[in-house]
Amino acid sequence: MNLAFADWAVMALYLLVVLAIALYCSRRNTSTEEYFVGGRRFRGWVIGLSLVGTSISSVTFLAYPADAFKTGWLRYLPNLALPFAIAMAAWFFLPFFRRGNLTSAYEYLEQRFGPSLRVYGATVFIIAQLVRVSMILWLLSLLIQQLVSIPPATAIVLSGLFVGLYTVVGGIDAVIWTDVLQTVVLILGGVLCLWVVVDALPGGLSQLFSEASRAGKFALAEWGEDGPRTTRWTLSLSEKTATMMLFIGLTNWLTEYASNQNTVQRYCAARSLVEARRALWVYLFTALPLWAFYMLLGTGLWVFFQHFPDPLSQEVLAGTARAETIVPWFITEYLPVGIAGLVVAAALAAAMSSLDSSINAVATVSVVDLYRRHWRPNREDRHYLAVARGAAALTMVLMIVGALWLNGATTRTLQDTSTILVSLLGGGMLGLYLLGFFTRTGNTFSAWCGLICTLLFTGWTLLSEQAWWPAALRAPFDLYYTGLIGNVLMFLVGYAVAHLSGRLLASRYG
Template identity: 75%
Template sequence: MKLAIADWIVLAGYLCVVLGIGIYFSRKNTSTEEYFVGGRRFRGWVIGLSLVGTSISSITFLAYPADAFKTDWLRYLPNLALLPAILVAAFVFLPFFRRGNMTSAYEFLEMRYGPSIRVYGAIAFLVAQLVRLAMILWLLSLLIQEVTGVAPTTAIILGGLFVGLYTVIGGIDAVIWTDVLQTVILLLGGVVCLWVILDALPGGLNQVFELAGTAGKFALAPWENGAPGETSWSFSLSEKTATMMLLIGLTNWLTEYSSNQNTVQRYCASQSTQEARRGLWVYLFTALPIWAFYMFLGTALWVFFQVYPDVQASAILQGDARAETLMPHFITAYLPAGIAGLVIAAALAAAMSSLDSSINSVTTVSVVDLYRRHLRPGESDRHYLRVAWAIAVVVTVFMIGGALWLNNAETKTLQDTSTILVSLLGGGMLGLYLLGFFSQRGDARAAWCGIACTLVFTSWTVLTNKGLLPDAVSAPFDLYYTGLIGNLLMFAVGYLAASLWPAPSSAD
């Protein structure tokens, strides 16, 4: 489908506004304090909507509907653990990071354990974020290809360069305010898609619930052979039960709000602890409904294509086409002229709101935790600002390169793949922070014992995943549980080592 002139006008207008925000804030970026935390002046509602934009990425706009279309709602379960995680974050984690004008999540690790642990935390974050950046940019490129017809390489490079441009020049101010804009556009785009689907279905909303309900598309169970299995609430390390999915969600969310720079940087950019806490509540009561909405959108698309059979949709269900191509195909083939532009802008917003946050946070950690702390201490603030710009450019290049590699990789649905990657790359960070938050025992020696054991454990699961180990010594559990077990191992080993080696009077 060729886009109508109205669609191109909407798209061009949206992109110009985003770029304009970056240019506007570039004039204010005269210090690292402004570039990294925006002068610490943001209100809670801005922080909350920015957090929504950061977490609701292409994985929401493209992969959530794709997953619900192809399977059921099992992978929505981890999101429900956000509520208890936010409560812990608001009253336990947040106060730690608001003390002492911190800029990085990993400054706490040095205060608690010593500089070597801070370096470990920073590097673990950088690795995970570079993987995430590549994944989200690749998803963005699918839509660009569908809309413009350009080659995958061209789509990846164009998308990466645009996001990198306004992020590099605009800093955290541009990131936060574009995230707010992109959250609104994202929601509008999804609503328009659902409206088109319901308007086309003879039975409307009731037909979605009837057909999808009969087929088990709302089930909270593993999807096997075109149908849901039984929903199990048991504790198991070998299957994806509802209880275990909730525990995975709790682990991932606690990690997000204790050790993820994307989140902690927004704590630090808030006007006060009260405003930062208010931002968490705004995030909670906005994100959960939006995630559910996009899962429902995928279910509605399944009903739509049952009523109106489509070659591409059938190929996705049969595994002959990537599930993440579903939304781009629907947007370009079924949305009326003039509306497609808004929805495409929403899809672009979904990707860019996460990409810009990650680029900025990777830059912040690289400068604050590594370059300024260890490589070139004592330089002028202007020097560090220039280095931040240079690092942001390098990160953009890495992001584009990773997306090009991912374009040739074999994956399942991307939501499934991303969950496994988060578990593998988490490195037991939650366990490390919890040991620091809730115990004063132990120093860097205890922390390194926990880290070493966790890295051995994680390496074992990676080798198992690659099929490089005999069955007798392979991990006997689902890889979804790597992060959960790894964090428990980190905390237990670290606590035990702290008991054996009391902390000396000075850090390592």
């Protein structure tokens, strides 16, 4: 697949603008307060668009259209729980993080449950983010390889160095403003793709909707050999019903807005509580339509290739080619010169907006929660600023190394690594925060009891996936619900232990 000179020029211009933003923002980075939270002066609309950019990765740009192209809109269903999660975050979670000029999500854990829980939360976040950024960079390299004939290792190193460079130099100011730019480019790129699809169809947009509707392509259900299966709205732990998918979505979104440093750091960067709440609503009313739009793009590509079939589209539908290749193929083969370059820039933006946020967040947590709190307290601020830049640079290096390792690993190894490290170590974090937000009970001991029970539970479910594990000891539910059950377990155990220990102390000393 080859791009024209005009496409390369568009991409080069976009990358130069990103670097210019980083260099401009670097002039302000004279303190950790600026480097981590931008002086706490951002308006809500800026933070909101930045949140959109952070949450949108290669998954949105490639996987959403791929799913809608090959099946229906089931992937979109968990997103419908987002409004409730945003309302919870705006009115219940935000005040806890806006008190006392917090910088990290895990400072709250120390205030509520003690320093050991803060160290645990920070460590888990760093590990999970290193896995995440390595995977995103690896996926980005796959996209680059489909567009440009360069070796995989070269694609990983060059893209990783570029993102790391502007993040290390620019701090959170560069991250937020480049995320805003990347969100705009991502929206524009998707609009141009859909415009080309609709323009090629004789009946335009109405033809897209009518043909896709007849084929069941908008169904919020699993896809069978003959089309969408019946959508079930029952409560069940043994199958993926629509109701349970909404619960899964709610769990994921509450975790994102209650305990994810990428999000909490933006709460803290807003100039006021009102602006932070405004940011959440901007995010909601931008992200939900954007995700639906990219699902619609995938549906539109299905209609397009029904009328203009080619070998790759048939292979994707037959299952002999990866569905994620359909968007890059359409970009390089069907988009006009110049537009293709802008859409490729949008694809790069989708990945970079996630990578830069995570790099800066890892640096922030490493310095605020670990280095400054436990290893080197009471040093000058310029010392911590230098360490923060070093931590961001180290994160960039580890991200590149991780992506290179993933490039040489099998798909199964990739799945196992992400599942074990993220699901096992990160299990129960939402339940821990909810215990702190919504109850007055709980202390270090009860919180650790809940976490240990959750870790044991998650470990058991992971073992249940192994072929050698005894059938009698396997989990009697769909393992898709491990996170949901684990968070409930964390909350209930923590709450019960706190009450039980409180009664024992009362009876002993009362």
